[in-house]
Amino acid sequence: MPSFSYIMLVVVSTGFVTWLCRVTPFFLLKRFTMPKWMLDFLSFVPVAIMSALVFNNMFIPHIGHLPGMNWPNILAAVPSVLAAVLTRSLLVIAIVGVLTLAVIRALM
């Protein structure tokens, strides 16, 4: 059983590291202006990072082997995409995704 003080040491240290990653760009960019190539690079961040976060959930990694398919998540993505195209409402998309996955897991 980990001691409370050790957990806190880890939490505060990792919290500080994470905070630095979050805040340093705000701190620096308040003072300095980014060069054009960097802005150009960053313009691709939204589409790239959002697709990466989606695809991460579609496969199951096995280091040294081909990833497995996360079929429940892949199947639940189909109605979610349809809901996105039809409604463009994040709330509807989230509800459709959650309900579909709940049904898939109940059937499996």
Added chain:
Amino acid sequence: MNDTLDFRAGLKDTLPTVFGYIGIGLAFGIVSRSSGFSALAALLTALITYSGAAQFVIVSMITAGSPFVSIVFSVFMLSARMILTSMTVAPYYKKESMLRNIILGTLLTDETFALTMSKLNYTDHRLSFEWLNAANIFAYSAWAAASLAGNLLGSLIQDPEKFGLDYALVAMFIGLLYLQVIGDRSIKLALQGSIILIVLVLTYVGMIFIPSGILTLVVTIIACLVGMGVRNHAKL
């Protein structure tokens, strides 16, 4: 989502995300309880580290008895992608005070970042402190409350995955990605589609040899570089 940028609109726009925070926060609480974290320890982990993936890493590495330095390093690798998300949002707040910049940066997450990018397409590329602050605070509170509840309920909830709540964030990212592709006219549709395909292939191949902690960061950087190269050379 519309072009309103007040505090209230921030809360409203964040609502779909909150279901995901509740689902994953509960799961974190339950895992933390079974690994010997007290309710206070779980709550403080959520409030101080405040990063879903990092918190699961912390619990499993502490339980496995990993050295302190490797826990902190693993979390750093995992959090490094936030340098990119913060860099993307920060220029919109250049005119706000340093304190406001630090407040927004402190609570920015993958989810509120993605909401912000989507919002830009409705507001003619304007953002407000009130709107993002509301989104951040709502997300932060939901996450802390769910983590605490999960820890306290621990043994009562047998299988939180059964309800599919954890999928709310995945579905939301699917929705945000779609809105981004149709809304962002600064990158041609064909190029956006190519980036998505490149990310799909890189994620699949990357999973064979890149540790999951740094996969998102590595894949994002490569895909952005490819996008830049293609746009510059093909004049897309």
